Amino acid sequence: MSQSKNPERQRLIAIDHQYVAPAGRVSKFDLVVDHGKGAKVWDVDGNVYIDFLASASAVNVGHSNPKVVAAIHNQTDKLIHYISGYFYHEPAIKLAKRLALLAPGKTPKKVSFSTSGSEAAEAVVKFARSYTKRSVILTFQNSWHGTTLGAASLSAIDGNMHRDIGPLIPDIHHIPFPNPDKRFPGESLADFSKRYLKELTDLFTRDIPADQIAAILIEPIQGDAGIIMPPISYMQGLYKICHENGILFCTDEINQGFGRSGKMWSIDHFNLEPDLMAVGKSLASGMPLSAIIGKAPIMDSLASPANATTTAANPICCAAALATIDEIESLDLVERSRKLGEFSKTQFSKLQKEFPVIKHVRMIGLNGGIEFAEDQSQLVTNLCNYCFEHGLIVISTMDHIIRFQPPLVITKAELTKGIGILHDGLTNLV
Numbered sequence: 001m002s003q004s005k006n007p008e009r010q011r012l013i014a015i016d017h018q019y020v021a022p023a024g025r026v027s028k029f030d031l032v033v034d035h036g037k038g039a040k041v042w043d044v045d046g047n048v049y050i051d052f053l054a055s056a057s058a059v060n061v062g063h064s065n066p067k068v069v070a071a072i073h074n075q076t077d078k079l080i081h082y083i084s085g086y087f088y089h090e091p092a093i094k095l096a097k098r099l100a101l102l103a104p105g106k107t108p109k110k111v112s113f114s115t116s117g118s119e120a121a122e123a124v125v126k127f128a129r130s131y132t133k134r135s136v137i138l139t140f141q142n143s144w145h146g147t148t149l150g151a152a153s154l155s156a157i158d159g160n161m162h163r164d165i166g167p168l169i170p171d172i173h174h175i176p177f178p179n180p181d182k183r184f185p186g187e188s189l190a191d192f193s194k195r196y197l198k199e200l201t202d203l204f205t206r207d208i209p210a211d212q213i214a215a216i217l218i219e220p221i222q223g224d225a226g227i228i229m230p231p232i233s234y235m236q237g238l239y240k241i242c243h244e245n246g247i248l249f250c251t252d253e254i255n256q257g258f259g260r261s262g263k264m265w266s267i268d269h270f271n272l273e274p275d276l277m278a279v280g281k282s283l284a285s286g287m288p289l290s291a292i293i294g295k296a297p298i299m300d301s302l303a304s305p306a307n308a309t310t311t312a313a314n315p316i317c318c319a320a321a322l323a324t325i326d327e328i329e330s331l332d333l334v335e336r337s338r339k340l341g342e343f344s345k346t347q348f349s350k351l352q353k354e355f356p357v358i359k360h361v362r363m364i365g366l367n368g369g370i371e372f373a374e375d376q377s378q379l380v381t382n383l384c385n386y387c388f389e390h391g392l393i394v395i396s397t398m399d400h401i402i403r404f405q406p407p408l409v410i411t412k413a414e415l416t417k418g419i420g421i422l423h424d425g426l427t428n429l430v
């Protein structure tokens with residue numbers, strides 16, 4: 001059954017187009033969200049959707065999670081905001097301790113808060129440059145680290161993020177990301193990793209001396225690029241090269257953290273302890289809060305007030321974050337993500353068998369990239385539109401990859417129903 005048409009969304013969208021600048025929108029579908037619960041979303045016209053996007057991986061514990069809602073209400077009654085740069089408040093102190101202890105590895109950590117993931121990614125540049133007294137930062141092709149000027153400079157996935165805003169911040173270079181689906185025929189994972197690591201060390205001799213490099217920042221699983229996980233041998237080799245050369249090994253967990261990948265952190269798949277790590281999105285269930293968590297001496301190296309902003313560590317956001325982390329732990333969402341990811345992989349692999357236009361099914365936790373042939377971007381757009389019209393929120397990334405990131409509280413029945421809608425769409429469209 002197709003979703004009912006109603007002029008309310010059209011009326012609101014017409015006002016939006018008159019008053020909201022387009023630069024802030026990556027338009028996917030004319031959905032005007034009204035409310036959400038768990039893994040379901042309702043629009044202003046009363047249509048209900050199963051959500052395979054989770055607000056871009058920002059609501060891992062589900063829409064309007066009751067524990068998070070209660071924490072927000074309680075904190076709102078007490079204090080909406082006081083600038084945390086000037087004074088202290090308990091929610092931020094509690095959260096900093098919780099994050100420092102939750103971060104991978106045993107080295108003592110400290111935390112610095114901001115409001116968006118972009119600022120947290122950008123903070124990696126500031127802390128790393130300050131600690132190492134070096135300027136160069138290496139990030140990866142197809143990475144998304146955000147859209148503030150610094151974060152846009154770190155990103156390399158869409159030229160429009162750089163168009164007309166330059167000069168970008170200097171001394172940031174983008175190196176190739178080791179996507180194992182791009183191996184040469186017959187190439188082993190070990191040889192593939194060696195090839196990419198050699199390209200990096202060649203870069204040190206040919207172009208950028210290692211002793212000029214402050215940090216390498218990587219999404220341990222690239223999100224917007226289509227849920228791509230490098231080989232373990234590559235990541236361990238990268239970590240070793242970093243530490244042999246005094247380069248900080250830094251990770252962006254903004255998209256992939258908090259259980260999304262079937263582990264608490266995506267870097268846990270590689271058993272490595274980052275020097276600095278950026279978190280955001282699901283940290284506070286989509287409330288504006290982000291943080292950089294890092295080894296204490298690095299975090300102590302940046303002078304005050306170089307990372308202070310007025311609304312960072314807002315107490316309502318911190319209370320939401322504490323409740324979110326409680327929910328991840330008490331509902332065992334990391335394990336749930338792993339198990340439901342396996343279930344989903346089986347379902348999507350069946351789809352792939354039936355529709356060979358699907359080239360790869362990548363699934364790491366409840367977190368997938370369903371990659372179609374590169375010339376099938378129109379089919380993928382039509383498929384997403386079909387799904388919207390039939391009650392499923394699902395979007396594409398890189399034009400030809402379905403991005404699958406439902407809230408981790410989604411039920412098996414909802415998953416089955418949503419994948420059924422994708423199946424019906426493919427049956428109609430292929």
Ligand SMILES: Cc1ncc(COP(=O)(O)O)c(C=O)c1O
Pocket residue numbers: 056116117118119121144145146147219223224252253254255256280281
């Ligand atoms: C990996 C990653 N880093 C950083 C960001 C930027 O976060 P924000 O949009 O909250 O600024 C994103 C956003 O999609 C992301 O996916």
